[in-house]
Amino acid sequence: MAEKEFILIRGARQHNLKNLTLKLPRNQLVVITGLSGSGKSSLAFDTIYAEGQRRYVESLSAYARQFLELMEKPDVDLIEGLSPAIAIEQRTPSHNPRSTVGTVTEIYDYLRLMFARVGKPHCPNCGREIKPQSAQQIIDEVQKLPTGTKIQILAPLIQGRTGTYEQLFGRLRQSGFVRVRINGDVMPLEEDIKLDRYKKHKIDLVVDRLVMGPDIRERLADSVETALRESRGLVLISSEGNGAGHLYSEHHACTHCGTSLPEIEPRMFSFNSPYGACTECDGLGTKLEVDPDLVVTDKAKSIAEGAIQAWSNPVTTRTNRWKRSWSQYYEEILLDVCRRNRISTKTPWKDLPREQ
Numbered sequence: 132m133a134e135k136e137f138i139l140i141r142g143a144r145q146h147n148l149k150n151l152t153l154k155l156p157r158n159q160l161v162v163i164t165g166l167s168g169s170g171k172s173s174l175a176f177d178t179i180y181a182e183g184q185r186r187y188v189e190s191l192s193a194y195a196r197q198f199l200e201l202m203e204k205p206d207v208d209l210i211e212g213l214s215p216a217i218a219i220e221q222r223t224p225s226h227n228p229r230s231t232v233g234t235v236t237e238i239y240d241y242l243r244l245m246f247a248r249v250g251k252p253h254c255p256n257c258g259r260e261i262k263p264q265s266a267q268q269i270i271d272e273v274q275k276l277p278t279g280t281k282i283q284i285l286a287p288l289i290q291g292r293t294g295t296y297e298q299l300f301g302r303l304r305q306s307g308f309v310r311v312r313i314n315g316d317v318m319p320l321e322e323d324i325k326l327d328r329y330k331k332h333k334i335d336l337v338v339d340r341l342v343m344g345p346d347i348r349e350r351l352a353d354s355v356e357t358a359l360r361e362s363r364g365l366v367l368i369s370s371e372g373n374g375a376g377h378l379y380s381e382h383h384a385c386t387h388c389g390t391s392l393p394e395i396e397p398r399m400f401s402f403n404s405p406y407g408a409c410t411e412c413d414g415l416g417t418k419l420e421v422d423p424d425l426v427v428t429d430k431a432k433s434i435a436e437g438a439i440q441a442w443s444n445p446v447t448t449r450t451n452r453w454k455r456s457w458s459q460y461y462e463e464i465l466l467d468v469c470r471r472n473r474i475s476t477k478t479p480w481k482d483l484p485r486e487q
Contacts, residue, residue, distance in 0.1 A: 132451075135153040135157065135211065135212030136156065136157060136212075137155060137212055138154070138157060138179070138210065138211070138212045139154050139211040139212055140152065140154075140155070140178065140179070140207065140209075140210050141154055141207070141209040141210075142208030142209065143173075143174065143178050143205070143206070143208075144207065144208055144457050145173050145174075145178045145181075145205045145206045145207065146170065146173040146177060147169075147178045148170045148173050148174060148178070149166065149320060151170070151323055151436040153431055154220055154478065156293075157212060159282055159376040160309075163175055163187060163308070173232070175218075176218055177205060177353060178195065178205045178292055179206055179210070179211075179213070179216065180216045180218040181202040181203070181204075181205045181211050181479045182205050182207065182213060182216075183201075183213050183215055183216030183221060184202050184216055184218075185201060185202050185204060185216070186197065186215070187215035187216070188201050188202075189201075189274075190360045193309055197364075198211065207218075209231050213389070215434075217236050217238060219232065219235050219236055220359045224402065224469075224470065226413050228414065228416070228417075229402060230415060231337075233405075239401075240397075241399040242400070243398075243401055244397050244421050246395070246397075246400045246401065247395050247396050247397045247399070250395060252344055252383055252392055252395055254385035254388060256385070256388050256390055257388050257390075258386065261382065261383045261384060261385050261390070261392055261433060262383070262385075262390070263380070263381055263382050263383065263384065264351075264379060264380060264381060264384035265381070266355060266356055266359055266381065268384075269366060269379040269384075270301070270348070270351060270352050270355050270356055271379075272379065273351060273368055273379075274348065274351065276342065276343045276370060278343055278345070279342060280342070280343040280370050281340070281343075281370065282340070282341050282342075282356050282369065282370045283312075283313060283337060283339075283340050283343070283365070283368070283369040283376075284337075284338045284339045284341065284345060284351075284355060284366065284367075284368060285335040285337055285338060285358065285367040285368075285369060285376065286334060286335065286336040286338055286357070286358035286361040286362035286366060286367070287333075287334075287335050287362050287365045287367050288311075288334045288335065288336055288362055288376070288392075289332055289334035289473045290333055290393070290406075291331045291332075291333060291405065291406060293328065293329055293330060293332070294328060294332070295325070295326045295328050296334065297325060297415070299334070300320060300324055303322070303336060304320050304321070308320060308336055308337070308338070309321075309337070310337035311324075311334055311335065311337060312334070312336075312337055313326070313332060313334050313338055314332055314333055314334040315333075317337060330456065333382065333438065335367060336358070336361055336362070338354050338358045338361070339357075340358050341354070359381055364380060364381035364382050364394075365378065365379070365380050365381075365382075365393065366378075366379050366380075366486075368381075375381070377391070377452075378391045379391045380392065380393065380394070381393070382394050383402075388473040397412035402414030409434060412481060422439060425440070426440060426441065426481050427439060427440065428440050430479065430480045430481040431479050431480070431481060432479065432480060433475075433476060433477050433478055433479050433480065434465065434469065434474075434475075434476040434477075434480070435476040438479075438480040439465070441460055441461075443463045459464055472487065474487045
């Protein structure tokens, strides 16, 4: 069935609409303008959106409908060509730089869930689909490390969650394990480990520490299988010079180039989460950097002459006394830094050594 080109509205009488009939083109941006009280909101929100939302909710099961608010049927004779509708409320816009149309309408939450549940991860290096690796494949990959390499075999247990995890540490002690790595620091389990309940933690179980060689395959296999069992399919191999380590997974791993990824979760697709946000801009889309040419506009001046533009003394007036006081505060810090590091305040900026 061909898609209709227009949304046809006939006999709209909602609120102050007077038996209005019109056609709106689909797949185009339509702007409704008019005087205050002319019926713009009555047409857009109380008629078109209300009917689109009502039809969508009625299509769901009775169980799902009980969780959703069903809008009243608008006073209109006929609406044709209407799809399920989304509306952004008429309210003061958010000034949060992370807000988008997707987050304000909450449709982004559904998209994250969809990507995590039906998405198929692909290797960022070769583009092939990431597929599960067997324990044997993981062991073969680890054995490719050069002889003499010192490695730690870790089982990732907690990834960025709050809590004290006293019961977890107690269970690991009873199972005979000796060490855990908490937020990057290796700690013995025999100690009474106290964690901040309200901070997020990353906890890895240290299963074994080995030096790669031709005669360690049996021990390596036992340790890898133990790590996979404790972490439900993950093992982290940390070697010298590779602090982050290499994550292997029984669930998601590229068999061609060995790249492994953790199991995909909704938070990986959120720019509000440290696990999904860009590491460069923290999910904001912009990055603040200092422009040296704006800090020092005249390199012929010395520090004492006000080379640093932001901390040079302004003209003293009644309206900028507060500005002068802040300038003096930073000036004192700057002069103290120069004195401690033996930096001349009378030498032109362009003649100062780069280290200074």
